[in-house]
Amino acid sequence: MNQHSSLNRTIIQKLKTITGKVLVSDADRISYAYDATNLHYLPDAIVFPENQEQVSNILSLAQEAEFPVVPRGAGSGLTGGSLPVKGGLLVVLTRMNRIISIDMDNLVADVEPGVVTGIFHKRVQSMGLFYPPDPSSSAYSTLGGNVAECAGGPSAVKYGVTRDYVLGLTFVIPGGDIVQTGVRTAKGVVGYDLTRLLTGSEGTLGIITQMTLRLLPHPKCVQTLVVFYASMHKAAENVSKIIRKGLIPKTIEYLDHAAMACMPLDFPGGIPDEAKSMLIIEMDGAPGQVHTDIQDVIALVTESQAISVTKAENSLQAQSIWQARKAISPALYRYAPDKINEDIVVPRSLIPDFVDKVDELRHATGLTMVTFGHAGDGNIHFTVMLDKNDPVAKKKADTVIESIFDYTLALGGTLSGEHGIGITKSGYLYKELNPGEQYLMKQIKKAFDPKGILNPGKIFPEP
Ligand SMILES: Cc1cc2nc3c(=O)[nH]c(=O)nc-3n(C[C@H](O)[C@H](O)[C@H](O)COP(=O)(O)OP(=O)(O)OC[C@H]3O[C@@H](n4cnc5c(N)ncnc54)[C@H](O)[C@@H]3O)c2cc1C
Secondary structure, X not given: OOOOOOOOHHHHHHHHHHHOOOEXXXXXXXXXXXXXXXXXXXXXXXXXXXXXXXXXXHHHHHHHHOOOEEEEOOXXXXXXXXXXXXXXXXXXXXXXXXXXXXXXXXXEEEEOOOOEHHHHHHHHHOOOEEOOOOOOOOOOOEHHHHHHHOOOOOOHHHHOOHHHHEEEEEEEOOOOOEEEEXXXXXXXXXXXXXXXXXXXXXXXXXXXXXXXXXXXXOOOEEEEEEEEEOOHHHHHHHHHHHHHOOOOOOEEEEEEHHHHOOOOOOOOOOOOOOOOEEEEEEEEEOHHHHHHHHHHHHHHHHHOOOOEEEEOOOHHHHHXXXXXXXXXXXXXXXXXXXEEEEEEEOOHHHHHHHHHHHHHHHHHHOOEEEEEEEHHHOEEEEEEEEOOOOHXXXXXXXXXXXXXXXXXXXXXXXXXXOOOOXXXXXXXXXXXXXXXXXXXXXXXXXHHOOOOOEOOOOOOOOO
């Protein structure tokens, strides 16, 4: 065991009694020290509870012995939310992975937090149902992690984000009390909305042990278009033009030329040499309506000087397009060993201004910058690729991030659309939240977690 551990032998023994197994070897601790940020902090021990009672006993012990507890799903977070920055116990929820029930009549599902998002998608789809929140990490992220971060994804432009599908929650608060919130009905306004408060709380208020999720009937028809443009500005402009026309696609994804260069060479239909940006547009709904809407989109982008428009011929081709899109984030490491990834949101009509600003900063600094993401809802993933050991590049990148955040707020945007604050953005929180909001949020944290044991060091900047 780590000699500086906040967990002594007696605590480890008690944790073994609760969960049956506790990992404490260096190899295990290192394996769980990471998330998708590439930052690392060693936990003192790791447990894998199998039910709510075990989670409750863990948080009761933690409150009594005052050690930090950090919930973790798949560890795919992009802001360090599941990293144990103050050591302590990592509580990995992946063994609580039962889809408890799917109620076809009322369109609700009860699930445990460790269910992998993509597995849930497939299960409900096999029953003719649809769960829209679709983070690009859905092949491995967990529903618990999605709720804790209020994950979004390409389809948020039409269907909204995770919070729009969480009807009720069961969670455990520090001290071990089990709290049930929300409803199983289509409506409900009794008291404060604690379900929404927990959704997006980044594991700082309670450990979610069960979720009641809202489902929709699966759309009968989906069609996918790929549109290339000779300028980044033109593609960005088309995003709001499409919506202004009264067309609400399921997705409008934007990719600049640096992101496109990370797509596989066998991308369906190929990539024109002169292409500087692209949109992936998907319409869904009743077949007749989808057909008409797709024709309208094709007419609009053609009028707007798109250099090519291709419709996916079948669902396999559409799948390859999405596979290529989802592979971009990890493929960016071809540019440099380190990545600073931000997920700002601006009003949709101002995406062209944002894209131009990035271009200006790219030319001024010489840094590799990539923009892509869920442009349909204004959520652009702005990424700087660099070697963090290069002090000149690091300093330039920090300055660029600061100006991007300031510019985003000046456009009426927000600093994070879906990845949360965690540790990587906590230093910038004060830029967006006014002192009144910060005060109330800290009071809420105290009400749930008076001893500050649950996921400490997250969201709020520390001295
Ligand atoms: C390639 C890639 C693409 C991505 N694309 C998207 C995208 O399109 N949209 C998007 O929103 N995100 C995206 N993400 C980010 C990430 O996948 C999401 O934030 C996801 O919701 C995290 O789920 P997870 O299970 O990995 O959670 P983790 O990373 O393990 O944890 C995330 C946070 O949730 C807390 N947490 C986890 N489980 C619980 C629980 N049961 N109770 C309470 N708190 C809990 C943790 O403490 C932490 O603060 C992407 C990540 C990668 C690597």
